[in-house]
Amino acid sequence: MKIEDLYNRYGPMVIRRCRHLLKDEHDALDVAQDVFVRLLQREGGTADITYPSSMLYRIATNLCLNRIRDSKLEPLSIGSRVSTTTRALTTRGPLSVGFSESTTNSLERWLFYTLSME
Numbered sequence: 001m002k003i004e005d006l007y008n009r010y011g012p013m014v015i016r017r018c019r020h021l022l023k024d025e026h027d028a029l030d031v032a033q034d035v036f037v038r039l040l041q042r043e044g045g046t047a048d049i050t051y052p053s054s055m056l057y058r059i060a061t062n063l064c065l066n067r068i069r070d071s072k073l074e075p076l077s078i079g080s081r082v083s084t085t086t087r088a089l090t091t092r093g094p095l096s097v098g099f100s101e102s103t104t105n106s107l108e109r110w111l112f113y114t115l116s117m118e
Contacts, residue, residue, distance in 0.1 A: 001052065007036055010053055014060045021064035031067055035060045 014035050018028035038059055049055055 001049065003036065003040060006052055010056050013053065014056050017057060017060045018064050022067060027067060031063045032060065034063050
């Protein structure tokens with residue numbers, strides 16, 4: 001089966017699967033395109049594919065899960081981790097501690113030092 005035929009027949013299924021897993025239209029279309037690029041790069045071509053829908057579904061699922069995993073692994077900078085943590089600790093609210101400014105500054109220095117040692 002030609003790649004164009006596979007795309008026309010199974011492209012909507014692949015896009016639906018990617019949308020379902022990624023919850024983002026742009027990422028879903030990007031990964032769906034990667035699915036068919038992966039198919040083009042396949043050594044055996046497309047002639048020997050017995051169950052194309054199953055294979056495309058599996059490729060789409062794996063690429064989506066890779067995308068989700070990679071997005072969770074993006075490290076935050078130390079500065080953003082410090083500011084997020086101190087903001088959470090110093091925000092006034094029913095459960096807040098309400099640190100003074102000097103205590104907050106000391107806390108930020110300590111957090112920055114501790115996080116930079118990781």
